[in-house]
Amino acid sequence: xxxxxxxxxxxxxxxxxVTALAVSTLLAAYYGVSRNSAAVTDRSTPAILxxxxxxxxxxxxxxxxEGSLNGSTTDVEGLGENYRTRLSTAGQSLAQAVKSTxxxxxxxxxxxxxxxxxxxxxxxxxxxxxNRDNANLRAAYLSYARTMLERSDxxxxxxxxAVQARQLHVLEEQTSFGWLLSCAWLLVPVLxxxxxxxxxxxxxxxxHHFRRLVNPWLATATALLVAVxxxxxxxxxxxxxxxxARTTLSADDIGSDSGGTAKEVADTMRDxxxxxxAVGWIPVGGTALxxxxxxxxxxxxxxxxxxxx
Amino acid sequence: xxxxxxxxxxxAAVLGLWLVVLCALTAGDTGVRQSRGGVTVLATWTxxxxxxxxxxxxxxxxxxxxxxxxxxTTALREVLSxxxxxxxxxxxxxxxxxxxxAAYARQGLLAELDGVVPAGRGTAYGGLWxxxxxxxxxxxxxxxxxxxxxxxxxxxxxxxxxxxxLAADGRRWCVGxxxxxxSGWPGTDWIEDLLLQQQGRSVYQEWAxxxxxxxxxxxxxxxxxxxxxxxKDTARAALTTDFRTAGxxxxxxxxxxxxEHQGSFIRGGYPRPADADFVFSAGLLPRAxxxxxxxxxxxxxxxxxxxxxxxxxxxxxxxxxxxQRAWGRKTAGRSAHPFFANRDVPLDAQGDDAxxxxxxxALRDSASLCLDASDAMPTRMRLAFQRAALTYLSDTTExxxxxxxxxxxxxxxxxxDPDQPWLSTVCG
Numbered sequence: 001x002x003x004x005x006x007x008x009x010x011x012x013x014x015x016x017x018v019t020a021l022a023v024s025t026l027l028a029a030y031y032g033v034s035r036n037s038a039a040v041t042d043r044s045t046p047a048i049l050x051x052x053x054x055x056x057x058x059x060x061x062x063x064x065x066e067g068s069l070n071g072s073t074t075d076v077e078g079l080g081e082n083y084r085t086r087l088s089t090a091g092q093s094l095a096q097a098v099k100s101t102x103x104x105x106x107x108x109x110x111x112x113x114x115x116x117x118x119x120x121x122x123x124x125x126x127x128x129x130x131n132r133d134n135a136n137l138r139a140a141y142l143s144y145a146r147t148m149l150e151r152s153d154x155x156x157x158x159x160x161x162a163v164q165a166r167q168l169h170v171l172e173e174q175t176s177f178g179w180l181l182s183c184a185w186l187l188v189p190v191l192x193x194x195x196x197x198x199x200x201x202x203x204x205x206x207x208h209h210f211r212r213l214v215n216p217w218l219a220t221a222t223a224l225l226v227a228v229x230x231x232x233x234x235x236x237x238x239x240x241x242x243x244x245a246r247t248t249l250s251a252d253d254i255g256s257d258s259g260g261t262a263k264e265v266a267d268t269m270r271d272x273x274x275x276x277x278a279v280g281w282i283p284v285g286g287t288a289l290x291x292x293x294x295x296x297x298x299x300x301x302x303x304x305x306x307x308x309x
Numbered sequence: 310x311x312x313x314x315x316x317x318x319x320x321a322a323v324l325g326l327w328l329v330v331l332c333a334l335t336a337g338d339t340g341v342r343q344s345r346g347g348v349t350v351l352a353t354w355t356x357x358x359x360x361x362x363x364x365x366x367x368x369x370x371x372x373x374x375x376x377x378x379x380x381x382t383t384a385l386r387e388v389l390s391x392x393x394x395x396x397x398x399x400x401x402x403x404x405x406x407x408x409x410x411a412a413y414a415r416q417g418l419l420a421e422l423d424g425v426v427p428a429g430r431g432t433a434y435g436g437l438w439x440x441x442x443x444x445x446x447x448x449x450x451x452x453x454x455x456x457x458x459x460x461x462x463x464x465x466x467x468x469x470x471x472x473x474x475l476a477a478d479g480r481r482w483c484v485g486x487x488x489x490x491x492s493g494w495p496g497t498d499w500i501e502d503l504l505l506q507q508q509g510r511s512v513y514q515e516w517a518x519x520x521x522x523x524x525x526x527x528x529x530x531x532x533x534x535x536x537x538x539x540x541k542d543t544a545r546a547a548l549t550t551d552f553r554t555a556g557x558x559x560x561x562x563x564x565x566x567x568x569e570h571q572g573s574f575i576r577g578g579y580p581r582p583a584d585a586d587f588v589f590s591a592g593l594l595p596r597a598x599x600x601x602x603x604x605x606x607x608x609x610x611x612x613x614x615x616x617x618x619x620x621x622x623x624x625x626x627x628x629x630x631x632x633q634r635a636w637g638r639k640t641a642g643r644s645a646h647p648f649f650a651n652r653d654v655p656l657d658a659q660g661d662d663a664x665x666x667x668x669x670x671a672l673r674d675s676a677s678l679c680l681d682a683s684d685a686m687p688t689r690m691r692l693a694f695q696r697a698a699l700t701y702l703s704d705t706t707e708x709x710x711x712x713x714x715x716x717x718x719x720x721x722x723x724x725x726d727p728d729q730p731w732l733s734t735v736c737g
Binding site for chain 1: 349355356359378380381382383387388389390392486488489491544548549551582660668696699700703704
């Protein structure tokens with residue numbers, strides 16, 4: 001076999017290996033960030049907001065119940081419409097949170113426990129209402145309800161805080177770049193530059209040995225490599241938005257306006273979805289790249305096939 | 310080998326590598342660690358008691374390779390019933406209420422545990438601690454922890470001879486009724502113990518098993534003894550005081566109160582547990598039979614709701630003397646010390662000092678132990694009892710007759726309810 005043919009075979013293999021590595025790394029690196037945008041929007045955001053809404057509604061329910069019981073309209077208003085609304089909001093948020101929590105099975109069980117505690121809590125508040133004419137008993141039942149909400153250990157709000165901390169930890173993992181992604185994004189330029197260098201050198205080699213100005217297949221393959229730049233920009237933008245969403249969801253007062261916070265996060269994350277869709281084009285681009293390389297080099301290799309040894 | 314063949318091989322190798330990488334990425338993306346399968350446990354222990362129990366469960370996980378997910382809640386009744394109703398009960402629940410446990414057993418929701426604790430004479434657990442729906446029927450619960458209730462706590466620096474005088478002064482009792490969803494239960498303990506110490510075990514048992522009307526003069530006498538003991542201010546303060554903090558006053562520099570009628574578990578919550586000592590309540594409660602040796606006790610009964618080999622393994626572990634000895638050791642030197650109904654657990658594993666050992670001895674050797682009556686009653690009766698105790702305490706100048714008539718109505722209704730069974734016996 002001639003030296004030129006051997007070189008071309010080795011080069012084809014090298015180009016295909018580097019292509020496979022570069023495209024796989026790009027796929028992993030891009031997917032690693034873009035899949036998080038869906039996880040944050042579809043799972044973490046509702047889970048965190050539901051727990052925050054339940055917390056806020058329960059706090060509010062106690063304030064409302066206390067206000068009603070110490071007011072002068074209990075005889076006609078009972079515990080009041082605001083109390084019932086808050087309690088109902090808390091119940092619905094908890095039911096949703098049980099289904100959608102990102103904290104795993106321990107968080108789900110903890111939320112079920114909270115749902116049970118809230119049922120007892122509302123029962124105790126009702127007892128305060130039933131005994132509203134007995135100042136001692138009314139005060140006693142209100143104090144039990146408050147203790148159930150805010151005792152230092154095993155209370156309702158403490159359990160919700162623990163679940164929320166777990167969910168925020170998951171969010172932190174979803175939105176932080178992490179060392180694996182950092183490594184992948186360091187490798188991407190190295191591999192793509194290596195591929196571009198190899199393609200350039202192959203073009204140069206072919207020009208000298210086959211006296212053709214340009215191999216159009218390899219030139220197209222080289223041009224295709226530029227597509228990595230918008231993908232890197234998309235990734236940077238997606239990551240930026242993920243961090244912005246995390247900041248929004250980590251604020252203390254999100255429970256007081258869950259709807260507003262949900263909208264804010266949705267607005268932040270809106271443009272990330274079509275970008276995430278680009279992940280499907282990476283294997284297609286990689287296959288095209290490999291096909292162009294084979295199409296550019298295989299005819300040159302074949303030219304040597306029937307030459308005498 | 311021709312160059313064309315080599316070229317094809319190289320291409321095949323590259324594609325193979327690519328596939329491997331893609332597979333690795335896909336596998337890595339599943340993200341969720343596969344569950345090894347475990348056991349879920351629901352009980353009432355939170356705080357220091359909860360931590361000690363978790364440590365015991367961790368030891369079980371280390372030894373048996375079975376993960377345990379523990380939830381501790383004071384609203385056990387609500388949580389358990391909602392989980393049972395939704396078809397997702399915990400594998401094991403530990404209930405302080407033997408009455409509630411009997412209701413679940415009656416509904417056929419509990420696994421038979423005869424294989425876990427062998428039946429028959431001479432076993433580690435007495436009949437009181439391994440309840441059955443009928444004599445000779447299957448065991449459906451095992452008391453994995455026990456407490457002694459007919460006792461009165463005081464600061465050991467106080468001469469014992471001064472206690473009767475202090476007990477006669479209602480202002481010197483530390484009392485707290487607050488207890489979250491079950492607020493009022495310390496009041497039911499008071500009334501139960503008064504009835505037991507005044508009337509003896511047979512009247513107590515008849516009442517606790519639903520055979521004696523609430524309006525019976527002996528029951529009313531116990532209520533009135535309780536109400537007349539406290540002054541208005543003590544009663545009022547008791548309503549808004551949490552049972553977990555009530556006894557702190559025993560050890561204050563200028564103690565606002567000197568005695569606390571509370572179960573053996575409370576010692577763990579005292580600021581200086583080592584300074585706490587107790588006497589049996591028969592010696593101090595008003596109009597009690599001073600020679601009474603009847604003791605009210607409570608148990609935490611473990612039951613299996615989902616009969617899996619793993620759940621049975623954990624049950625066997627929790628009921629074993631070895632695990633309970635380890636449980637005792639884990640809490641040695643700490644505040645919340647557990648006691649056990651298992652006769653095989655040595656006394657020295659149940660306490661650090663003479664006070665703990667006296668409690669353990671009473672639990673093991675007392676000739677007459679009676680389960681907490683309200684815990685043994687059907688749930689509806691128990692809750693009504695707790696609320697009636699609170700209402701009575703809010704104004705002890707009112708006679709309890711009205712409340713007792715209401716409680717009696719509840720008892721009559723429950724007598725015919727097969728889903729809310731009364732235990733047939735509460736004293737052993």
